[in-house]
Amino acid sequence: MRFEARETIPQWLPWMTIAGACVGTLCFAAVLIAAAGAPPLVGFKELFIGSFGSRNAITETGATATPLIFTGLAAAIAFRAKFWNIGVEGQLYAGALAVTYFGTGLIELPPFLMIPFLLIVACVAGGLTLLPMVLLRQFMRVDEVVTTLLTNFVIILLVSYLLEGPWKDPYSLGWPQAAAIIDAGVLPQLVPRSRLHLGFAIAIIAAIVIWFVQSRTIFGFSSKAVGLNQSAARHSGISVTKTIIFIGLLSGGMAGLAGATETIGLKGYLTLDLSPGFGYTGIAVAMLGNLHPIGVIFAAIFMAIIYVGADAMSRAIDVPTYLADVIVATTVLAVLIGQVLVRYRVVIRG
Amino acid sequence: MAPLLEVINIGKSFGSLVANRNITFTVNSGEVLAILGENGAGKTTLMNIIFGHYLADEGVVKCAGRELRGGDPRAAIEAGIGMVHQHFTLAENLTVLENTLVGTQSLWKPTLSSAEARQKLVALTDQFGLYINPDAYVHQMSVGEKQRLEILKTLFNDCRLVILDEPTASLTPQEASGLFASIRKMVSSGLGVILISHKLNEIMQVSDRIIVLRSGETVGTLKTADASKRQLGEMIVGQKIMRPVRRSSRMFDPKIRLQDICTRKTNLQSSMLKNINLAVRGGEIMGVVGVAGNGQQSLAKVMTGHIKPTNGNVIIKGVIALEYTPMAFMELGVAYIPEDRTNDGVVGDMSVWENAVLTETKNTDLVSSTKIVRTLQCRSAAEGICSVNDVRFQSINQPARSLSGGNIQKLLIGRWFARSPEIIVACQPSRGLDEGAISAVHQSLLAARGSGAAVVLISEDLEEILALSDSIIVMYDGYASAPFENNDVDITSLGMRMAGEGFDAF
Numbered sequence: 001m002r003f004e005a006r007e008t009i010p011q012w013l014p015w016m017t018i019a020g021a022c023v024g025t026l027c028f029a030a031v032l033i034a035a036a037g038a039p040p041l042v043g044f045k046e047l048f049i050g051s052f053g054s055r056n057a058i059t060e061t062g063a064t065a066t067p068l069i070f071t072g073l074a075a076a077i078a079f080r081a082k083f084w085n086i087g088v089e090g091q092l093y094a095g096a097l098a099v100t101y102f103g104t105g106l107i108e109l110p111p112f113l114m115i116p117f118l119l120i121v122a123c124v125a126g127g128l129t130l131l132p133m134v135l136l137r138q139f140m141r142v143d144e145v146v147t148t149l150l151t152n153f154v155i156i157l158l159v160s161y162l163l164e165g166p167w168k169d170p171y172s173l174g175w176p177q178a179a180a181i182i183d184a185g186v187l188p189q190l191v192p193r194s195r196l197h198l199g200f201a202i203a204i205i206a207a208i209v210i211w212f213v214q215s216r217t218i219f220g221f222s223s224k225a226v227g228l229n230q231s232a233a234r235h236s237g238i239s240v241t242k243t244i245i246f247i248g249l250l251s252g253g254m255a256g257l258a259g260a261t262e263t264i265g266l267k268g269y270l271t272l273d274l275s276p277g278f279g280y281t282g283i284a285v286a287m288l289g290n291l292h293p294i295g296v297i298f299a300a301i302f303m304a305i306i307y308v309g310a311d312a313m314s315r316a317i318d319v320p321t322y323l324a325d326v327i328v329a330t331t332v333l334a335v336l337i338g339q340v341l342v343r344y345r346v347v348i349r350g
Numbered sequence: 351m352a353p354l355l356e357v358i359n360i361g362k363s364f365g366s367l368v369a370n371r372n373i374t375f376t377v378n379s380g381e382v383l384a385i386l387g388e389n390g391a392g393k394t395t396l397m398n399i400i401f402g403h404y405l406a407d408e409g410v411v412k413c414a415g416r417e418l419r420g421g422d423p424r425a426a427i428e429a430g431i432g433m434v435h436q437h438f439t440l441a442e443n444l445t446v447l448e449n450t451l452v453g454t455q456s457l458w459k460p461t462l463s464s465a466e467a468r469q470k471l472v473a474l475t476d477q478f479g480l481y482i483n484p485d486a487y488v489h490q491m492s493v494g495e496k497q498r499l500e501i502l503k504t505l506f507n508d509c510r511l512v513i514l515d516e517p518t519a520s521l522t523p524q525e526a527s528g529l530f531a532s533i534r535k536m537v538s539s540g541l542g543v544i545l546i547s548h549k550l551n552e553i554m555q556v557s558d559r560i561i562v563l564r565s566g567e568t569v570g571t572l573k574t575a576d577a578s579k580r581q582l583g584e585m586i587v588g589q590k591i592m593r594p595v596r597r598s599s600r601m602f603d604p605k606i607r608l609q610d611i612c613t614r615k616t617n618l619q620s621s622m623l624k625n626i627n628l629a630v631r632g633g634e635i636m637g638v639v640g641v642a643g644n645g646q647q648s649l650a651k652v653m654t655g656h657i658k659p660t661n662g663n664v665i666i667k668g669v670i671a672l673e674y675t676p677m678a679f680m681e682l683g684v685a686y687i688p689e690d691r692t693n694d695g696v697v698g699d700m701s702v703w704e705n706a707v708l709t710e711t712k713n714t715d716l717v718s719s720t721k722i723v724r725t726l727q728c729r730s731a732a733e734g735i736c737s738v739n740d741v742r743f744q745s746i747n748q749p750a751r752s753l754s755g756g757n758i759q760k761l762l763i764g765r766w767f768a769r770s771p772e773i774i775v776a777c778q779p780s781r782g783l784d785e786g787a788i789s790a791v792h793q794s795l796l797a798a799r800g801s802g803a804a805v806v807l808i809s810e811d812l813e814e815i816l817a818l819s820d821s822i823i824v825m826y827d828g829y830a831s832a833p834f835e836n837n838d839v840d841i842t843s844l845g846m847r848m849a850g851e852g853f854d855a856f
Contacts, residue, residue: 229697236708237677
C-alpha cells in the first residue's frame with residue numbers, strides 16, 4: 001500500500017472526509033456503548049433526544065455551542081495563517097477577567113451601551129494577551145505553540161489568585177467567585193426561562209462577519225496568502241508581520257468574546273470553572289469545521305450535541321459521560337486521518 | 351557478460367500525467383550514457399525508479415542480469431548503483447571521512463574503523479583525480495568539493511554504476527571540466543556512468559551514447575560520435591524554436607544605483623555583500639554572474655528592498671531609498687522575479703487569478719476604498735495578464751501549483767510587467783524551463799529593456815547572460831567586479847573571473 005499525492009483536490013472532498021469522520025466516529029462510539037452494556041441504537045436515540053428532543057434540550061445545546069463557536073473561530077483564524085494558537089483557553093479567561101473588572105460596578109452605562117462596551121473590552125483583552133506571543137514569533141522566532149500553551153497556565157493561576165484574594169465576592173459564602181456582573185451588563189436570554197442567551201446570536205454573527213472578512217476583503221486575501229505561503233506573500237509586497245499581528249488580534253479577540261459571553265451571558269459572574277476546556281475543544285471544533293467560519297458553527301453545534309446528549313444518555317441508560325470526550329477525541333483523530341486522505345490517494349498494490 | 355544495467359519497458363504515471371512510457375535501454379560497464387531532455391521530460395522520474403525511490407507502474411530494472419526489487423533504494427545500493435543528486439545530501443557538520451562512513455558502519459560497534467576507511471578513501475581520491483582533504487569539514491568546502499565528495503561516497507560503497515543528476519548546475523566551467531576528467535577515469539576503470547543533463551555541450555564532450563527523452567518517451571538513442579548538436583537540439587524540443595536576439599537599444603540615465611553597499615549574513619544560505627558600487631541604466635540589461643552563493647542572492651534582495659544594507663545607499667531614480675520593504679521598493683517601480691518561483695513566486699494553493707493579482711494589494715482599481723477585493727475586476731485583470739503572456743490553463747480558478755513551470759514563470763513575469771516596472775531584478779528566470787518558455791522569458795526581458803527599463807539579470811547560464819546582457823559584472827565572495835562590456839568577455843574569461851581571478855585587489 002502506498003500514498004500518492006493528488007494533483008488536484010476537489011472542493012467537496014475535505015467536507016466529505018469530515019462527514020465520513022463523523023460517521024466513523026459514531027460507529028466507533030456504538031462499539032463503546034455496546035461494551036458499556038447498553039444497546040447502541042437506544043444510546044444514540046437517548047443522545048439525540050437529550051440534545052434535541054425538547055425545548056430545554058435545544059436551548060441547552062445552543063448555550064453549550066456558544067463558547068465553542070467563539071473558541072473554534074479563534075483557533076480557525078489563527079490556524080489558517082499557520083499560527084498555532086494553543087492559548088485560546090487563556091485568552092478566554094483574559095476576556096472574562098476584563099468583563100469582570102469593568103462590569104462589576106466600575107463603570108455603569110445603560111444596557112445598550114454597557115453590553116457592547118463589555119464585549120469590546122473582552123475582545124481587546126483577548127487580543128492583547130496573544131499579541132506578545134505573536135511578536136515573539138515574528139521577530140525572535142520563538143515557537144508560539146510553547147508560549148501560547150504556557151500562557152494558559154499563567155492566566156488561569158492569575159484568575160485563581162484574584163478569585164481567592166482581591167476579587168473574591170464577600171457574599172459568596174466562601175466560594176472562589178467574583179462579584180456578579182451588574183444587571184445592565186448581563187446578556188438577555190434568547191428564549192425565556194432557558195440558559196440560551198444573546199451570546200449565541202452574537203457568535204453566529206461573528207462567524208458570518210469573519211467569513212465575509214476572509215473571503216471578500218483585502219485583509220482576508222492577504223492573510224490567505226500569508227497562511228499558504230509566507231515567502232511568496234512577502235515577495236509580492238504583502239507585509240507578513242502586519243498581517244500576522246492582525247490575525248493574532250482577531251484570534252485572541254474571538255477567544256476573549258468566548259470568556260465574556262460565558263461570564264455575562266451564562267453565569268453572571270466569574271468562577272474558576274467558567275470553562276471546562278472550551279479553549280482546547282475549540283481547536284477540535286476548528287479542525288472539524290475545516291477552518292472555515294461557517295463550518296465552525298456546525299462543528300460547534302455537533303460538539304455541543306455530543307456533550308449535552310452524552311449527559312442525557314448517561315442518565316437514561318447508565319453509560320459513563322466520558323463517552324462524550326472519547327467521541328470528541330475520536331472525531332479529531334478521524335478528521336486528521338481524513339486530511340491525509342484529502343492530500344493523498346491510497347494505492348493498494350505491490 | 352550481462353550489461354551493468356538493463357531498463358526494460360519502464361512506465362510510470364502520476365494520476366493523469368504520464369512521466370515515463372515504455373522506456374528501454376542498457377548501460378554497459380566502461381561507458382558514459384547521457385540522458386538528455388528538457389525539464390519535465392521524465393529524466394528525474396526515470397532515475398528515481400532505477401534508484402528505487404519510486405515504484406514503476408510497469409517494466410523491470412535488471413542489474414548485472416538480476417532483477418532489482420522495485421521501490422527500495424537499499425536494493426539498488428546493494429546491487430552497486432550509486433546516485434549523486436542535484437541537491438547534495440551531506441552532513442555539513444561532519445568531515446569528509448565521516449561523511450563517507452555514514453551508513454556503512456554497524457550501529458553496534460562502539461568505534462569507527464576509520465584507519466582502514468581513510469586508506470581506501472585516499473586511494474580512491476588518487477585513482478580518480480577527485481582531490482579532497484579527508485579531514486575537511488563539509489561546511490568549509492566549495493560546491494565543487496562537495497560534489498567530489500558525493501561521488502567518492504558512491505565509489506566508497508563499491509558502486510559499479512554511478513548516476514549523476516545535473517552535476518554541473520552550480521559549477522564553474524573549469525570545475526566542470528575537472529569533473530569530466532574524473533568521469534573518464536571512472537569509466538576507463540570499468541564503471542558505468544549515467545549522466546543526466548540538459549546542457550548539450552557537456553554531453554557532447556563527455557558521453558559515449560545519448561538517449562533523448564521527450565514527454566516521458568524515448569525519442570532516440572545514438573552514439574555521441576554520430577550526433578550533432580543541431581540534431582540533438584531538434585530531438586529534444588521536437589521542433590526548432592528560435593530564441594530572440596538582442597539588438598542595440600537606447601540607454602537612459604541610471605535607474606538604480608548602489609553606493610558602497612554592505613550587508614550582514616542573514617542566514618546560512620545568504621552571503622555578505624562587500625562594498626558594492628554599481629549603476630544600471632534604463633534600456634540596459636546588466637548580467638550578474640558568479641558561482642552560486644557568492645552574493646548574487648543578497649544583491650537581488652538589497653535591490654528589491656528585502657534586506658536593509660548595513661552600510662551604503664540604494665538610489666532609485668535619483669532618490670535615496672529610506673524604507674527597505676518589498677512594498678516600498680515596488681511602489682518606486684521595482685519588480686523582482688525570484689529564483690525559486692514555486693516557493694517565492696506563487697502561492698501554489700491559491701488560484702491562477704489570485705496569484706495574478708497577488709502584487710496588487712494596494713491597487714485602487716482592484717481593491718475598493720473600503721478594502722473589499724473587487725473580484726470581477728481582479729479576474730478580468732488576471733485574464734488579461736494570462737492572455738498577453740500566453741499563460742495556458744484549464745480554468746482561471748485552478749490552483750497555481752497545477753501549472754507547468756513555464757506557465758508559472760510566464761504568470762509571474764506577466765503580473766510584474768503589468769505594473770510597468772522601471773527596474774527589474776530577475777534571478778535565474780529561465781532555469782528549468784522548456785525552450786518555448788525560455789524564449790518567451792527572454793522576449794519579455796528584451797521588451798522591458800526596449801521600453802527603457804533597467805534590467806538586472808542574475809543567471810548561472812553563461813550563454814543566456816552573453817545573449818541578453820549589455821554589460822556584465824562578476825561576483826566573487828561578496829565583491830562585484832566593475833562592469834564589462836558584453837563584447838569584451840567570453841565564457842572562458844568569465845569562468846576564470848568566477849573562480850576569483852582579478853579579485854585580489856579588493
